[in-house]
Amino acid sequence: MSNQCFEMELQLHTEKSKRSCSTSDTERDLQDYISEIERVKTIHFNNTLALHRMQMWHAIGEQLKQNDPEADTLKALSERCMALCSNIKQLQQESRILQDQITEIQKKRLEMKRLTHEKMKEMEKIMSKEEHADTERYKAVLEKGQANLEKYRKITAMTQNVFKGILLACKINWLDDPKLRELAMTLEDSPISE
Amino acid sequence: MAYPQNTSDSERSSLSDQSVSSRSFNRSLRVAEKKRRKDTAEDPFFLALKYFSDVEAGTPVTGNDELERNLVLVEKVAHSKGLSPEAISIMLEFAMSLRMGNSPCVRVLKCLIPASLVPQDAIVRGVVWLCVGKIPIATQVLFIKWVLTIFDLVDAKDQLRAIYGFIFSFITEENLCPFICHLLYLLTRKENVRVFRVRKLLELQSKLGRQPFLIHLLSLYKVFCPELVTLSIPSRMKSGFRNHNSTWKSVLTGVQKRNGFHIPSSVAFTIKDKTSSRKRKHCHLELPALTSVANKEAQTEQFSSKKVVPLVQLHSFSQLLENLHCIELPAQMGSLLGSTLALHYLDCVQDESALLRLNFWLGYAFHEEFLFCGDGGTTQNSEEALQFLNKLLSAQHFLQEGFSSSESFLYKFLKVWDGSLLCPQILALLSNIPVVPSSQIGTILFEPLMQLFLTSSLFFKCGLMECLNNMLLKWLTWHSVYALEDDLDISLNSHTSINMTLSGFKDSVMELVHFVGRLASVGLQLEGCHALLLSFILDFYETVCDTFQKYGLPLVIVPPPGVFYPALFATDPVSVDRLAYIMYRYKVNLMSAKSQEKLTKQAFHISRQTFCEFNQSLVVMVNCLWNSKMFNPGMAVQLGDELLLKSNVPQYWASFDLIHHPAFMSYAVDFHQKCWPERQDMDLSSIKHSKPWSWYLEYLFTQGYEGLKHFFQTNISQQMTAGDGQSNTQQK
Numbered sequence: 001m002s003n004q005c006f007e008m009e010l011q012l013h014t015e016k017s018k019r020s021c022s023t024s025d026t027e028r029d030l031q032d033y034i035s036e037i038e039r040v041k042t043i044h045f046n047n048t049l050a051l052h053r054m055q056m057w058h059a060i061g062e063q064l065k066q067n068d069p070e071a072d073t074l075k076a077l078s079e080r081c082m083a084l085c086s087n088i089k090q091l092q093q094e095s096r097i098l099q100d101q102i103t104e105i106q107k108k109r110l111e112m113k114r115l116t117h118e119k120m121k122e123m124e125k126i127m128s129k130e131e132h133a134d135t136e137r138y139k140a141v142l143e144k145g146q147a148n149l150e151k152y153r154k155i156t157a158m159t160q161n162v163f164k165g166i167l168l169a170c171k172i173n174w175l176d177d178p179k180l181r182e183l184a185m186t187l188e189d190s191p192i193s194e
Numbered sequence: 195m196a197y198p199q200n201t202s203d204s205e206r207s208s209l210s211d212q213s214v215s216s217r218s219f220n221r222s223l224r225v226a227e228k229k230r231r232k233d234t235a236e237d238p239f240f241l242a243l244k245y246f247s248d249v250e251a252g253t254p255v256t257g258n259d260e261l262e263r264n265l266v267l268v269e270k271v272a273h274s275k276g277l278s279p280e281a282i283s284i285m286l287e288f289a290m291s292l293r294m295g296n297s298p299c300v301r302v303l304k305c306l307i308p309a310s311l312v313p314q315d316a317i318v319r320g321v322v323w324l325c326v327g328k329i330p331i332a333t334q335v336l337f338i339k340w341v342l343t344i345f346d347l348v349d350a351k352d353q354l355r356a357i358y359g360f361i362f363s364f365i366t367e368e369n370l371c372p373f374i375c376h377l378l379y380l381l382t383r384k385e386n387v388r389v390f391r392v393r394k395l396l397e398l399q400s401k402l403g404r405q406p407f408l409i410h411l412l413s414l415y416k417v418f419c420p421e422l423v424t425l426s427i428p429s430r431m432k433s434g435f436r437n438h439n440s441t442w443k444s445v446l447t448g449v450q451k452r453n454g455f456h457i458p459s460s461v462a463f464t465i466k467d468k469t470s471s472r473k474r475k476h477c478h479l480e481l482p483a484l485t486s487v488a489n490k491e492a493q494t495e496q497f498s499s500k501k502v503v504p505l506v507q508l509h510s511f512s513q514l515l516e517n518l519h520c521i522e523l524p525a526q527m528g529s530l531l532g533s534t535l536a537l538h539y540l541d542c543v544q545d546e547s548a549l550l551r552l553n554f555w556l557g558y559a560f561h562e563e564f565l566f567c568g569d570g571g572t573t574q575n576s577e578e579a580l581q582f583l584n585k586l587l588s589a590q591h592f593l594q595e596g597f598s599s600s601e602s603f604l605y606k607f608l609k610v611w612d613g614s615l616l617c618p619q620i621l622a623l624l625s626n627i628p629v630v631p632s633s634q635i636g637t638i639l640f641e642p643l644m645q646l647f648l649t650s651s652l653f654f655k656c657g658l659m660e661c662l663n664n665m666l667l668k669w670l671t672w673h674s675v676y677a678l679e680d681d682l683d684i685s686l687n688s689h690t691s692i693n694m695t696l697s698g699f700k701d702s703v704m705e706l707v708h709f710v711g712r713l714a715s716v717g718l719q720l721e722g723c724h725a726l727l728l729s730f731i732l733d734f735y736e737t738v739c740d741t742f743q744k745y746g747l748p749l750v751i752v753p754p755p756g757v758f759y760p761a762l763f764a765t766d767p768v769s770v771d772r773l774a775y776i777m778y779r780y781k782v783n784l785m786s787a788k789s790q791e792k793l794t795k796q797a798f799h800i801s802r803q804t805f806c807e808f809n810q811s812l813v814v815m816v817n818c819l820w821n822s823k824m825f826n827p828g829m830a831v832q833l834g835d836e837l838l839l840k841s842n843v844p845q846y847w848a849s850f851d852l853i854h855h856p857a858f859m860s861y862a863v864d865f866h867q868k869c870w871p872e873r874q875d876m877d878l879s880s881i882k883h884s885k886p887w888s889w890y891l892e893y894l895f896t897q898g899y900e901g902l903k904h905f906f907q908t909n910i911s912q913q914m915t916a917g918d919g920q921s922n923t924q925q926k
Contacts, residue, residue, distance in 0.1 A: 046755065078859075082897070
């Protein structure tokens with residue numbers, strides 16, 4: 001790493017002409033350098049950790065070997081730690097089993113969901129096929145009927161609109177006339193469902 | 195019908211004797227008399243009302259003392275206790291009919307404070323008078339403003355909805371337009387959204403510009419019928435409808451307080467007043483109660499044979515099943531999240547429009563609440579927000595997938611989040627994200643998460659680790675159910691049509707695992723190998739090590755050195771044991787993968803590099819723990835000899851074996867005391883002899899260290915003697 005930095009410095013100093021570098025290249029290089037830095041940092045950290053722990057626990061081990069009160073407190077502490085660790089281990093076992101069970105159940109539910117969707121799709125296919133089978137014979141009639149329905153729906157909507165327009169344009173109080181009132185109150189309803 | 199204008203005590207009896215009177219008038223007189231006998235104070239008010247209901251058109255205003263007197267009386271009553279529904283009807287009719295011109299009309303409108311409810315009948319009448327068109331514009335505006343103010347107090351709305359078309363026609367009047375839009379917003383249902391109305395609104399928009407009131411109404415139309423409104427509504431809508439009720443507001447609240455009667459407001463939006471802080475009249479996050487669109491029973495439509503059942507009327511799962519094909523969804527899509535039946539429905543039936551509407555509602559709620567709070571918004575509403583998120587989470591948990599609007603919200607929110615607001619809920623929402631394509635996952639997910647992770651507390655780091663672990667679990671579960679054959683398109687979400695190939699999925703998982711590896715390494719370095727963080731990280735790797743065996747995904751990724759070594763050198767035995775378990779599972783997975791490859795020749799090819807990395811770690815671990823050969827050349831942890839000598843640790847090569855390891859030293863000491871209680875000076879290396887060694891191992895395994903047990907059983911050959919351990923490593 002340091003060699004690379006040295007080389008880069010040299011390059012910068014001795015370079016007479018400016019070299020154009022594209023952003024994407026530099027970004028890629030940046031990523032590489034970042035991972036390189038992280039890798040070296042990790043190695044350094046691990047080394048330091050190993051060394052530190054080794055020294056520390058050697059000292060603790062030496063302390064434990066003696067029979068003075070300090071060693072006794074250390075021993076008491078380590079007893080407590082061991083008991084706690086056993087507890088933790090047991091709880092972790094249980095939670096692992098439970099987690100496995102939960103994952104199994106979730107898998108089963110998801111499987112159920114997938115099957116439900118498949119079945120719904122099949123049902124829809126079958127239903128549409130059935131409809132098709134029946135309507136094949138009456139296809140022409142049905143189409144004509146639907147076209148008629150559409151036509152009348154449009155006529156209704158237009159009539160409603162026109163009537164509304166007339167009422168508004170006349171500027172009358174249509175509430176006073178019961179027949180008009182009844183009619184006007186239904187102008188919003190669409191009798192034929194979409 | 196003209197009746198004598200002034201009544202006095204003397205004429206009371208004469209009135210009752212009148213022959214030319216309808217029965218109702220007699221009855222009302224009798225009632226009035228009864229009332230009068232009880233409470234004489236009401237009498238002038240009742241008479242005033244009678245005056246207003248009976249006065250003839252064209253009666254002069256100026257100099258009319260009678261009018262003045264009665265009007266003042268009505269105003270007094272209105273401002274003190276508010277007007278009863280009948281009084282409101284009478285006064286409104288009087289005003290809007292313009293029987294005495296415009297100025298009394300305005301005065302009356304300004305004092306129309308209801309005491310309890312407002313009959314919708316009166317409002318319909320008022321609107322019809324608007325149709326007649328004799329009222330000046332300013333008064334029309336005043337009337338509509340009044341309707342908007344007391345909207346929540348109207349007893350029923352079906353008649354108002356019936357005249358929706360008439361109300362809509364006023365939208366072309368420029369002065370009225372904003373208020374009419376607001377009123378329509380409050381009244382609109384799905385049936386009212388028609389193509390010609392959408393066209394009209396768009397026309398208006400081109401004339402008046404993108405006014406907020408038009409956009410609001412259009413967005414509501416879009417919620418009901420997304421297919422009819424194709425224009426894109428900007429999701430940031432800062433201003434609601436303008437606050438218009440100032441004329442009546444203070445008096446109204448005063449009256450309501452005095453009456454001790456308050457109906458909470460429903461759907462009015464208000465924007466921030468310039469002086470006071472934002473008034474939250476509308477709880478955007480309150481999941482509305484499940485109601486039906488129309489307030490009627492399920493009925494057959496007159497001309498069709500299709501029976502539609504509103505969802506609110508179904509109360510059991512069997513009812514839901516019976517009516518599955520003719521369910522009518524409620525107007526407020528947010529209410530679906532609170533009802534389990536509705537969620538069942540969403541789960542089974544792939545209803546595109548329902549999901550579209552629900553996502554639209556969710557997106558809007560998220561935006562209003564979290565991305566446009568303004569100052570003080572978060573503190574005021576964190577309780578509400580918490581409830582909302584919890585309900586949303588339970589809905590997602592039930593459906594076992596997330597909503598696309600919550601996903602897009604999260605990507606935006608992560609960039610501005612501080613990591614502490616509603617942390618558990620946001621992390622839980624995050625874990626529900628479906629698989630993200632590997633090309634985008636870096637920018638939209640990893641970058642903001644990296645920033646949050648590196649600058650956060652230990653607990654947030656642990657929380658994020660857990661969240662990413664859950665995310666991975668969900669992805670793997672989804673894959674194991676939905677990927678039936680190799681290389682088939684896996685649908686990511688039961689509702690979207692985005693598919694992903696198996697290799698694409700593997701790429702995303704790999705990206706995730708590598709990202710977590712990086713986060714873990716850096717996190718451990720930052721937090722000094724904190725045991726809690728290490729535990730969450732090892733949780734994650736417990737999931738990763740079994741991807742092949744448990745979830746059928748042909749992928750093996752070994753832990754990076756930044757995670758492996760801190761776990762190996764951990765000071766607590768639990769972590770070391772878990773690491774041993776993880777390595778054991780890795781070996782099982784690798785071996786089964788290899789055997790499968792030989793058997794079926796499937797395209798599951800583990801790269802040589804994976805094997806090398808794994809072997810290296812395995813050798814290190816065995817050497818370290820069993821063979822007491824620490825700090826060998828070729829290990830990743832290499833310290834120079836001089837440095838090791840300087841450390842003053844004798845036999846440094848044995849400093850991490852099962853006896854001297856920081857995690858196990860106390861066990862060694864304990865064992866030593868139990869094994870040789872009579873010995874005074876402790877010599878831990880004496881455990882290394884063959885018999886004590888096997889006893890020591892037994893002792894360790896009985897303490898619950900199953901991971902170590904499995905690890906050593908699979909990796910050490912039968913001899914099981916210290917220093918002689920051969921490790922069976924997997925060579926390719």
